[in-house]
Amino acid sequence: MKNESIQDIKKALKEITSPSDERITLWKSDQRSGVKQALSQWEKQRIRTENELKRYEEMKQFEKAAYRNGHRLIAGIDEVGRGPLAGPVVAAAVILPDNCTLLGVNDSKKLSTKKRDELYNQIQDQAISIGLGVVSQKIIDEVNIYQATKIAMGKALEDLSFVPDYLLIDAMKLEVNIPQESIIKGDARSISIAAASIIAKVTRDRLMEDYAKRYPGYGFENNAGYGTKEHLLGLENLGICPIHRKTFAPIKNM
Structure with a gap:
């Protein structure tokens, strides 16, 4: 294996998950800087994945408790769009299977647009x-x-x-005849609520991008209706448009 190219080692590392793999020990004695760098990157990624798996298991605690109590169809519920000056509020309810795998799922506000889109597709599939x-x-x-x-x-x-026979809701209670649990910061603590938050966020952002084409000048494609500098400048120059919330300041004073 001494004659292995750095490219071959990088390719092999993609398939290795355990630090006890004998090839890892062998490559650590390789003095080439490219090999050292590849091993360093592999180790950082391994630790990230390990931490993500641990966090993911922690985020299943509410679902696991509900399963232990005999519930089977557990819906996570969350909303997006309370704070914006324009556009709708969007809520999502998501029922996930017990064996789903959604590594990286988190409060939608903590994720990049690219990661949200990836997880949105995974949630739709699973x-x-x-x-x-x-x-x-x-x-x-x-x-x-x-x-x-x-x-x-x-x-x-x-x-x-x-x-559903059980609801996990982000910091709210609903007047429905279904057992439910209101969880503070649930979108960062429950996979079902986090999944709902991602679905709601991506759905609302796409709606606001469509509105940006109908009502240009406010930057809805960038700010999703929140009161950014661009949005406030648009209000100053153009006035309000049909999707502005008239009971929200500063619009209600205009």
Whole structure:
């Protein structure tokens, strides 16, 4: 193996998961800088993966407890879009199978756009059922954002293909006849809620990108309706548009 090229070693490292593999010991005695660098990168990636697996198992704690109590269809529910000045609030409900693998799943706000899109596709592929609830800015103005969020979550629940027997909800309680658990910061603590947060976030961002084409000048494709400098400048120059929330400052004062 002394004559192995650095490229061959890099290729082999992609298939190795255990630090006790005898090839790792052999390559550590290789003095070539390219080999040392490849081993260093492999070790960092191995530790990242190990930590991610540990975190993933921790994020299954609420689901595992529900399974132990006899529940089988556990829906995680979360919303996105409480704070923006424009656009709807979007909620998602996600039922995942017990054996799903979604490494990297987390609170959608902590993920890059690329990672969210990757996980969005994985969740779509693996989920037993996904429900969506979209509540317009008009309803938000009529009932307030808190009530609109509950309506969106209810719609997402109704949109599921199966009736869940247990709900894990991010910091909310719903008036439904289904056992439920409200979890503070649930989108970072439960895989089901985190999955719902990703589905809701990607769905809403794509809606806002479509709105950006209909109502240019506010930067909706970049800010998703939040009050960024670009958005506030657009409000100053163009005034409000049909998807702005009229009960939110500074719009309500305009």
